[in-house]
Structures are given as structure tokens and as C-alpha cells.
Amino acid sequence: MVNILVIGSGGREHALSWKLSQSSKINKVFTAPGNGGTENNIPIPVDDLDALASFAQKNDCFTVVGPEAPLAAGIVDKFNQMNLRIFGPSKNAAQLESSKIWAKNFMKRNDIPTARFEIFDDPKKAHDYVKSLSYNVVVKADGLAAGKGVIVCNSTEEAISAINTILVKKTFGDAGNRIIIEERIDGIEASYIALSDGNIAIPMASSQDHKRIFDDDKGPNTGGMGAYSPTPVINEILAKKIQEKIINTTIDAMKEEKTVFKGFLYAGIMIRDDQPYVLEYNVRMGDPECQPITMRMDFDLYEYLVASVDGTLSSMPAPLWKNQSAVCLVLASNGYPESYPNNEEITGFDLIPENVYVFHAGTKNQDGRILSNGGRVLGVTALGDTLASAISNAYAAAEKISWPHKYCRTDIGKKGLPHL
Numbered sequence: 001m002v003n004i005l006v007i008g009s010g011g012r013e014h015a016l017s018w019k020l021s022q023s024s025k026i027n028k029v030f031t032a033p034g035n036g037g038t039e040n041n042i043p044i045p046v047d048d049l050d051a052l053a054s055f056a057q058k059n060d061c062f063t064v065v066g067p068e069a070p071l072a073a074g075i076v077d078k079f080n081q082m083n084l085r086i087f088g089p090s091k092n093a094a095q096l097e098s099s100k101i102w103a104k105n106f107m108k109r110n111d112i113p114t115a116r117f118e119i120f121d122d123p124k125k126a127h128d129y130v131k132s133l134s135y136n137v138v139v140k141a142d143g144l145a146a147g148k149g150v151i152v153c154n155s156t157e158e159a160i161s162a163i164n165t166i167l168v169k170k171t172f173g174d175a176g177n178r179i180i181i182e183e184r185i186d187g188i189e190a191s192y193i194a195l196s197d198g199n200i201a202i203p204m205a206s207s208q209d210h211k212r213i214f215d216d217d218k219g220p221n222t223g224g225m226g227a228y229s230p231t232p233v234i235n236e237i238l239a240k241k242i243q244e245k246i247i248n249t250t251i252d253a254m255k256e257e258k259t260v261f262k263g264f265l266y267a268g269i270m271i272r273d274d275q276p277y278v279l280e281y282n283v284r285m286g287d288p289e290c291q292p293i294t295m296r297m298d299f300d301l302y303e304y305l306v307a308s309v310d311g312t313l314s315s316m317p318a319p320l321w322k323n324q325s326a327v328c329l330v331l332a333s334n335g336y337p338e339s340y341p342n343n344e345e346i347t348g349f350d351l352i353p354e355n356v357y358v359f360h361a362g363t364k365n366q367d368g369r370i371l372s373n374g375g376r377v378l379g380v381t382a383l384g385d386t387l388a389s390a391i392s393n394a395y396a397a398a399e400k401i402s403w404p405h406k407y408c409r410t411d412i413g414k415k416g417l418p419h420l
């Protein structure tokens, strides 16, 4: 029996370790550094690749990477050189997420549908360009900026100010040495996540995130305030289009270009006039999308992750999904995504019913007390026979949980209802 090392400390990593610990093939699941809900926490930060590798080696671990930063830093290449088993893409393949410019050029040369764009490093040229356009744009920093390097603009003035924020003021540091200016596509956003072994990709369940902090998608962007799965905005016809035109084309082209992609491939999709466009790639599970998706898995996730690493996904049966909806409400600390207090005691876990699981994110366990320790604190995730019942189950459970600065959107999942 093998041990697992899950790397990361968010709700996504709690969901992955929760699901993997159900496998009959697993002995023990460690999480580094983990949070107040994960078991067997190992106090190694996600950027200490040497310490993570030596822990995995000593404890005979199959390693599963949650967040993008260690992937972009080359953790998979390092582990492979040491003959350690690890799930996720190589550093080169992770460029799909770590460099937005790399990803846009990749999509362009492979005819993958995405917003038209230009690349700039000179603010003056960028200003002249946006002044010449007759449509609204989105300005994006090239590198990783913790989900904040994207500015959606409503006018030329806003576009000029966004260019200055990234290229002149360097608000995102070196991640903003170059920018993409792309057409703003107005439509419906959804997440499509597939699992690849480098040769083929099998779809995970569809989902929809809620990125803004306030109800009705108002206010600043966050890491995600809630998600549900499956989402009716991706119907069967659209799913087939996304799988063929976007996911399969990406996996084939990555192989062709010698940047074989293994791992979770997440396409952030905008749907306009029934056509899907890629807004961004992520090279990992989404957070919070991972929480409702894992709740619906009726298969041994470990076996599929092994098949991804070994290149044997085509010999696996199609994964089975619970024929139910799952909704994850993110309970945050009031003030997120800016400043918020930590170290507030959270109560009510003992009142949570059976069809609900509370994944921890920004929490820590101090002598048996659970304290808030981050902006996104918990992901209350409920199953239901319909989307509407999963929503009400999740909100009923979330009411049982309290701490002084608890905050949560009141409309998670509702934007799916009119599409049913």
C-alpha cells in the first residue's frame, strides 16, 4: 500500500485528500502544509521543493500537487529526476498557466478558439492600440499574479489606466513586464476540467465558479466564492464542442510540440452565441470547483491519477459520477479579498448533516479548536437530487457554522437555475 502526499493548504487540497483517503489502495494521506481540516499535516511550505522531495522519498509517497506555484517552479521535473511518483504537469507544460502570453500564442497557432489579442511591453504603444479599437478590452499581466493580474475594462480610459497599473506602476511586479490586451467577450462563464495522461483527456464533471465577492457577480474578483457541479450552462452539445475543439486539440498539440501535458487541464470558458472561447488555462483543479466535483466522484480517484502518470488512461473505464448536484459555498472572513481578521474560533461543525461535507481552507487547528486563518475559510459542500435542493442543503448547513466575521454570498448556484 502506498502513501499519498498532497501539496497545498486550501479547500481544493482538503477535498483531494478527503477523496484519496477513501481509496482501498492507500495507506496514509499526508498534506503539506495542510490546514485545520486535513490530517497528517507536514509543516513544509509548497515552495520548498527539496524538503517536499525528501519527505516523499522517505515516506514512499505518490505525490499530488494542488496549486500552480510548485508546478510552475518545476516540482514534477524535480521529482521525476529523483524517480519519485508525482501527479501533475512538467514545468514546460505548466506554461499554459504560468505564462498567459505563451498560452495565447499556443492557442493561436493551434486554432483553439480564444479572444483576439496583441502583446505589449511598451505602454505608449499599448495606449495607441486601445485608442484605435472599437470594442472593449481586457488587460492581463503575463505571469502568475494570484488571480489578480486581469483587468476587465469598460472604456478606453479604463484600458489606459489598466495598462499603467501593470506596465508602469508594476503593481504585479515582474509578472507584469509584458501584457496581453484582448477583446472582451461578453457571455456566460463556466469551468471545464479534464484529466489527461499526455495522450488522451477524459472530462471531469462540468462546474461553474462565482468569482466576485458580492451577490450578482458584483465587486472585486476573488479566488472563487462558491461553485456547483454539474452546470446546465454546458449542455451535451457544448460539452462535445469543448472536449473536441479545446481539450483534445490542446492535448494533441502539447504532445506534438514536445510539451506533453499530464494532469488536470482546466479551461476557463466563456460561452457566446453557443460557441466556447478559452479565457485561460489552469494546469490544476480549480478551487472551489474541486470541492463539488470530488463530492460527485463515484470512482477511485487514486487509480485515475496513477493512470495519468503512467499514460494508461485509455485502458480505464469511464469514470462514474453521482447523478446528483453538488454545491460548495465558500465561507470567507469579512474583508476578503482585502484585509480581514484571523484567529477567530469557528463553531457548529457538530451540527452538519450527513449529505454535507465541510472542507477547510483558511483554518488551523489549535489544541482542538478550529480558528480562522485566511480569507477563504471553509467550503460547505452539499449534495442534492437537484441543483435547487443542493443549494438549499448547502445554505441550511452553512447557517450552523459561525464565527464573528463569517461572510458568504447568498446566491451561489442560482445562476444555473434558469438554464435547467
Ligand code: AMP
Pocket: 115, 138, 140, 147, 150, 152, 182, 183, 184, 185, 186, 189, 211, 268, 270, 279, 280
Ligand atoms: P483569467 O484569470 O484570465 O481567467 O481572468 C479572470 C476573469 O476575468 C475571468 O474569470 C473572466 O471573468 C474575466 N475575463 C478574462 N478574460 C476575459 C475576456 N476576454 N472577456 C471577458 N472577460 C474576461
Ligand code: GLY
Pocket: 209, 223, 224, 282, 285, 286, 287, 288, 289
Ligand atoms: N476557481 C478558479 C481557479 O481555481 O482558478
